[in-house]
Amino acid sequence: MTTDSLTQLRATIRQNLRAPESTLLPQLIKQAELAPADRARITASGADLVRAIRARTNPGMMEVFLAEYGLSTDEGIALMCLAEALLRVPDADTIDALIEDKIAPSNWGQHLGKSASSLVNASTWALMLTGKVLDDEKPGIAGALRGLVKRVGEPVIRTAVARAMREMGRQFVLGRTIVEAMDRAKKQEAKGFTYSYDMLGEAAMTEADAKRYHLSYSEAISAIAKGATKGSVAANPGISVKLSALFPRYEVAKSARVLSELVPRVRALALLAKSAGIGFNIDAEEAARLDLSLDVIEAVLSDKSLAGWDGFGVVVQAYGRRASAVLDWLYALAKTHNRRIMVRLVKGAYWDTEIKLAQVNGLSDFPLFTRKAATDVSYIANARKLLNMRDHIYPQFATHNAHTVAAILDMAGDATDYEFQRLHGMGESLHDIAMAKAGTHCRIYAPVGAHRDLLAYLVRRLLENGANSSFVNQIVDEDVSPEEVAADPLAAVEAHLAAPLNPAIALPAYIFGARRNSMGFDLTDTVTLDKLMADRDAFAESQFTAGPILAATPNPQSANPVLNPANPTDIVGHLAEASEADTEAALAAATPWAEPAANRAAALRRAADAYEADHAALFAILAREAGKTLADAVSELREAVDFLRYYADQAESLTAPARGTIACISPWNFPLAIFTGQIAAALAAGNAVIAKPAESTGLIAARAVAHLHAAGVPTSALQLLPGAGGIVGKAITSDARINGVCFTGSTITAQHINRAMAENLSPSAPLIAETGGLNAMIVDSTALPEQAVRDIVASAFQSAGQRCSALRVLYVQDDIADTIIHMLFGAMDELEMGDTWHLSTDIGPVIDAKAQRKIQSHIDAAAAEGRLLRQSIAPAAGHFVAPAVIRVNGIKDLEEEIFGPVLHIARFRSGELDKVIADINATGFGLTFGLHTRIDDRVEAVISALRVGNAYVNRNQIGAVVGSQPFGGEGLSGTGPKAGGPAYVPRFVAADTPEMQDDGLTAGFDLPKAIATARKQVASLPLAEHDLPGPTGESNRLSDVPRGVVLCLGPTMAAAEAQAAEARAQGNGVVIAGAIAAEQLATLSGFDAAVFWGDATRARAYRSALANRPGALIPLIVERGQPERYRLERHVCIDTTASGGNAQLLATSGDA
Secondary structure: OOHHHHHHHHHHHHHOOOOOHHHHHHHHHHHHOOOHHHHHHHHHHHHHHHHHHHHOOOOOHHHHHHHHOOOOOHHHHHHHHHHHHHHHOOOHHHHHHHHHHHHOOOOHHHHOOOOOOHHHHHHHHHHHHHHHHHOOOOOHHHHHHHHHHHHHHHHHHHHHHHHHHHHHHHHHOOEOOHHHHHHHHHHHHOOOOEEEEEEOOOOOOOHHHHHHHHHHHHHHHHHHHOOOOOOOOOOOOEEEEOHHHHOOOOOHHHHHHHHHHHHHHHHHHHHHHHHHOOEEEEOOOOHHHHHHHHHHHHHHHOOHHHOOOOOEEEEEEOOEOOHHHHHHHHHHHHHHOOOOEEEEEEOOOOHHHHHHHHHHOOOOOOOEOOOHHHHHHHHHHHHHHHHOOOOOEEEEEEOOOHHHHHHHHHHHOOOOOOEEEEEOOOOHHHHHHHHHHHOOOEEEEEEEOOHHHHHHHHHHHHHHHOOOOOHHHHOOOOOOOHHHHOOOHHHHHHOOOOOOOOOOOOOHHHOOOOOOOOOOOOOOOHHHHHHHHHHHHOOOOOOEEEOOEOOOOOOOOOEEEEEEOOEEEEEEEEEEOOOHHHHHHHHHHOOOOOOOHHHHHHHHHHHHHHHHHOHHHHHHHHHHHHOOOHHHHHHHHHHHHHHHHHHHHHHOOOOOOEOOEEEEEOOOOOOOHHHHHHHHHHHHOOOEEEEEOOHHHHHHHHHHHHHHHHOOOOOOOEEEOOOOHHHHHHHHOOOOOOOEEEEEOOHHHHHHHHHHHHHHOOOOOOEEEEOOOOOEEEEOOOOOHHHHHHHHHHHHHHHHHOOOOOOOEEEEEHHHHHHHHHHHHHHHHOOOEOOOOOOOOOEOOOOOHHHHHHHHHHHHHHHHOOOEEEEOOOOOOOOOOOOEEEEOOOHHHOOOOOOOOEEEEEEEOHHHHHHHHHHHHHOOEEOEEEEEOOOHHHHHHHHHHOOOOEEEEOOOOOOOOOOOOOEOOEEOOEOOOOEOOOOOHHHHEOOOOOOOOOOOOEOOOOHHHHHHHHHOOOOOOOOEEEEOOOOOOEEEEEEEEEOOEEEEOOOOHHHHHHHHHHHHHOOOEEEEOEOOOHHHHHHOOOOOEEEOOOOHHHHHHHHHHHHOOOOOOOOEEOOOOOHHHHEEEEEEEEEOOOOOOOHHHHHHOOOO
8 A cells, every 4th residue: 555545545534524414325325235134134133132131130320320311301411510510629618509509400309219220219319308408499487497407418418419429420430540440340351341441531731731641541551561461452451542631732733743742652652552462542532633633643553663563543433424534544554554453433422512613613514424323324334344444454343222233243244353342331231242142342441530530521421322312312211112222224314315414403504594604714624724825825925005995086195014013024015094185085975875775785795705705815914914813814704704794684674764974993903803894784774984994904904895895885885094093083083974983992992982972973973882891700619620721711812812802800719729720821831922824823913012012011010019920931023922820819900901911810719709790890891701610500690790791601701703692891891782783783773863842840859869769770680582593502692681770861851751761661770850951960970871852952962971971981862762772782602511512412413
């Protein structure tokens, strides 16, 4: 076999990454080589196996457990969530809260006595009693007694539940140490079974983790060697290793480091396994790592020092569309090096994760099959292939499915040079029967590790096997016939060949229904990357030019060079800023876009397509002008495209006319996405737009405007004015010809704009502002540390911390703070700073030298006070600031937002959560918030108490998705409505703004007292909740809440009463003040909005008084009949897969 052949086979693997199921499944059915008679015989044999299993008196523990607590029961879900977290929680208070959260709401009594297993019955009895103790909401003396027992008995409950969790884990994990596991294995070994040991643990987050796992594997191999006495690798026990445990950045972007650092570690372990005479299996991981894993496998297996050893093994997942091609390559590789390797064929362990990831990333299709039956067909077909490759492959069939076992026995005939595998604690009866019937070999895959690690593993197994459609779940369900349990999957697949995609699972392009999702780019796929890099490289040295784009002849200032912030020697191009004459010309020429809404929408959609087609140039400019990594550039382009398509849809439902001319002032940190979003919304409503991009990022703005014009937007409806905020920005926010301003930037600048608008523009001209935030995250002791640290790093340091949503203050529960901080520092050490042109770069520069100086001076001041806990090392050239962590007592210690890669850490005790929330609210900022916890009640309590626009639970707090996670804050963080949400485009159309005559009447009562009274009237519950579309495994809920206290200013008392009625209808507290003096608005406190339907002169005076107040931007509502003006929007995004997987999605895999 030649190197060229191996290369071609790798190319085939890459081509099959997302090959259509309609192409692959007929090939697999043919590959299985099963005639109708064969299939009937196999199905009958499988049904016989099911009958034999049911006839046994000792069904497996997993089967019994799932019969009682499957994924279809609330109790099953609650128990899995409890198991996932309980044993890692160190403090009693949080353990008690977690137990109450998971046990009290569930109906354990209905399971009592129904199980054949005494252990499951005992667990049910204990959990039912615990649930009754904790459920103290019943009235009367019984409730009081339960409350008393709850208080007195918490330590008893805590101990009992923890013991139950450990006992449950013991059923599925062979031992806490390799020595303990090998000792327990002797009983099954005496029956003819052998073992493959798996050292439990998460993927390495840090280099210290990787070294610890490497040592653990080395020690395990040495221990297993003592039991390797059978004379052959096949008969001896073995070990399974995860490549992600041996290297903290096991990802395609770090492939050079993987090959130079990880390969020697794997090779050393393989040599140790060879000397021990045992098997050494490389475990399968996520689809994004497969190609990289094959590189590592080839590099290790080709080592001549491993010649003559048959113990090198690879795990292949049958659910992957590349599985068959991978087997061909492995066979060719073994043949090339004259080896015989082991291949363990499994169904696949990350199905729900892969579905979600493909949807989130907007990929063209999934990398795996979408129906359980299709995976079963792939398994059988590839089992046939493996059985035909036995000259260079020793097949290992890992399955708990009776039909699959029957198929393999039938296809193998009299052959014996293969083995079955099962998980410890699962499939005992099936494989006992198969071994007795056919003399098969069976290896038990046995997890080894501490209790805190084993429970996450257990949850994964329960999720895989707990769906109603799974074999393990059905095997003990007497209501399902043996023939149905062992039904032929080939027949099920053949019935759907015309439309093989599971209809319960939306393709990534269609997760938003009729609106097409933006096109994603798989930055882990070699084929995609090679083409993308080549296309982008064409613009590596291009000189881009830009200047004002007007409906008149521009007369700009002299052009200045635009420098790359990562590499100041790279001149990206030249930008000519607008002159005062250009600004006046733009204002004079601006003409609303009078086309019908359908035509406007079509043009915006054409622009979206043009953006996607021009992705290479846009990525190049984003990297060179704005310092964006490729991953950030992809996200930015996708957000811009989503804005265009989402707002196009909204345009078609508008009935009101446009406002007129809108000034759009966008920031440098999202120079394409936010720039496009502002413009697209205003244009969708039919307005004219004068767009002022940030001074630093005019080139990308000009490219975007060119696409919009080419798509059909008239130049008179969209003009570009690059230039300084003090000149262009000031002019277009102070001119009466402007009918509204859309702004994203700092809170201070928003306040200046608001004052200028109040003095010069119509009182009805809206300021739609999204400003900064002091964004916090709380991590309690139930959080999974690895998951929390991953999200902390992304939230604080991605994009060099230059996101308005970025994490600024991290609150960590004191009980786990040392663990989290130590892991965080290790993860920071793995971050690579540098030129964002390179895929390997994690963190790019800050935008300019001024920003660099300000951020570093803040860090230096903290260092001088002894509060700098860690700072990485930044490159010498370019505007870089190395990620830093600073100790604070709390969020009160920060006077302003530090817009860069700086994380402030505070500790809190378990009883101080309410104070932490109060301190966060007291800042007045309300943009984003993150929470990591496994306690559902805590999620509800914290989110309802916080005044923030976007909250994220058990995930990072950056990267809002248009239409799914509308984005925007409140208080000092913005005015609303949320960008990318249903209320945004309607804000750009005209409304009814009555101008009534003053009747001279005002309220004759104490306004401060009335405001305090009105505060108590504000509704505490959301006015409405909207579940928004998005990827599976994620909950996205948009809530409408009252603004708070509304002053009703008339100008007549009748008008004030009408205003009060509108405000009350939206849950607000009201004060009917009448037409009070404008000066009073400057000094009154405690109110959140004022409404006035009078003449423009007084309205302007009111608006000026409100604008000149310090603090949050308080709106003057001049519209009538606009209920959304009295509401705020709050969004909560919850990663519903955080506790181990997506139970709901897994349940659909076999339903359709």
